[in-house]
Amino acid sequence: MKQITKPYHAVITADLHYTSAFQNEKHAADMDEVTAEIISRCSRENADALLICGDLTNGNSKDMRHLACQLHHLAESCTLVIVPGNHDFQRCSKEEFESIFFPLLRIDLKDESSLSYACIDGNIMYLAMDDSSSRKTGGYLSEETVRWLDECLQYADCHHLTPVFLSHHSLFADPWMMDPSLYVIEADGVISLLQRYNVRLAFSGHQHVSLMRNRCGITECVVPIPSSGTHRIGSLEISDTEAFYTTASLNLLSAKWTEHDRYTLEQRRKNLKTLMDEPLAEAVCRWYSALDHTGTDEIDAAYQSEEMKQALHVIAGSPLEKWIRFVSEEKQCPEEIRTLL
Numbered sequence: 001m002k003q004i005t006k007p008y009h010a011v012i013t014a015d016l017h018y019t020s021a022f023q024n025e026k027h028a029a030d031m032d033e034v035t036a037e038i039i040s041r042c043s044r045e046n047a048d049a050l051l052i053c054g055d056l057t058n059g060n061s062k063d064m065r066h067l068a069c070q071l072h073h074l075a076e077s078c079t080l081v082i083v084p085g086n087h088d089f090q091r092c093s094k095e096e097f098e099s100i101f102f103p104l105l106r107i108d109l110k111d112e113s114s115l116s117y118a119c120i121d122g123n124i125m126y127l128a129m130d131d132s133s134s135r136k137t138g139g140y141l142s143e144e145t146v147r148w149l150d151e152c153l154q155y156a157d158c159h160h161l162t163p164v165f166l167s168h169h170s171l172f173a174d175p176w177m178m179d180p181s182l183y184v185i186e187a188d189g190v191i192s193l194l195q196r197y198n199v200r201l202a203f204s205g206h207q208h209v210s211l212m213r214n215r216c217g218i219t220e221c222v223v224p225i226p227s228s229g230t231h232r233i234g235s236l237e238i239s240d241t242e243a244f245y246t247t248a249s250l251n252l253l254s255a256k257w258t259e260h261d262r263y264t265l266e267q268r269r270k271n272l273k274t275l276m277d278e279p280l281a282e283a284v285c286r287w288y289s290a291l292d293h294t295g296t297d298e299i300d301a302a303y304q305s306e307e308m309k310q311a312l313h314v315i316a317g318s319p320l321e322k323w324i325r326f327v328s329e330e331k332q333c334p335e336e337i338r339t340l341l
């Protein structure tokens with residue numbers, strides 16, 4: 001059994017898509033509020049680490065510098081672990097990303113062929129994987145990087161460290177994905193490698209939704225986007241014997257966010273009404289509302305309603321139908337998950 005020297009707490013987010021005032025003044029004020037609340041939460045909760053699973057920005061180096069400035073003070077008291085995402089390289093090179101963010105990080109082992117690195121924090125080894133800088137359509141880890149990962153895992157094993165795998169794209173595909181290559185990491189042998197070293201915990205981003213799944217003995221949590229939907233953020237607690245992951249709402253009190261949420265709901269309703277009659281669209285909206293704001297019983301009740309069944313019949317075969325069935329039937333959007341280490 002791996003030993004953790006003290007109760008350990010990390011705040012986890014992904015897909016900030018941070019925009020500074022250089023790009024869009026109004027949007028920048030919203031982004032600053034979200035970022036400030038994430039940083040403030042880390043301080044309030046005395047978090048040991050803040051983990052960010054990629055797409056910190058939309059690839060503008062000015063935005064990156066602005067965000068790095070905001071994270072700078074936090075990094076003095078809290079371990080910062082960042083992995084890049086596909087959007088970070090839209091208009092920015094690997095070298096720029098590295099020069100802006102890496103001075104904020106603790107890097108114990110570095111992969112020479114990508115921006116992947118390992119960060120050891122107490123008895124935990126974060127494997128911060130760069131699966132995006134290759135600029136392939138989805139995630140990708142080269143043979144060299146997988147070999148480096150193997151060396152890191154050997155090190156973790158020898159030193160009794162608990163490995164935690166962080167990436168932007170996911171390890172596992174889901175049935176609702178029309179094209180899994182857009183969401184999943186292409187890397188020969190990586191799952192069997194993680195299994196061989198008993199890696200139990202993995203976190204990713206990119207999908208903007210909250211998912212928790214347990215496959216091949218690995219619990220992989222997809223971390224939600226904080227700036228839309230229900231503005232959720234992940235929380236990880238690690239004790240001697242288990243890890244506990246859950247999500248919570250960010251405290252965003254300003255009226256503009258209420259307005260933003262109302263607009264999102266209206267857009268969703270409007271889109272649904274182009275696909276189906278109003279009572280059926282309302283049934284799907286009720287399901288979304290249960291997903292966003294309540295628990296699994298309410299999601300079940302909304303899913304089982306007669307109108308919902310008719311709505312799913314109307315959109316049969318579409319990604320939306322597959323997504324709703326996947327979430328409702330496979331129940332991979334729980335509120336929390338525990339994993340034995």
Ligand SMILES: [Fe+2]
Nearest residue numbers: 055085086206
């Ligand atoms: Fe992404």
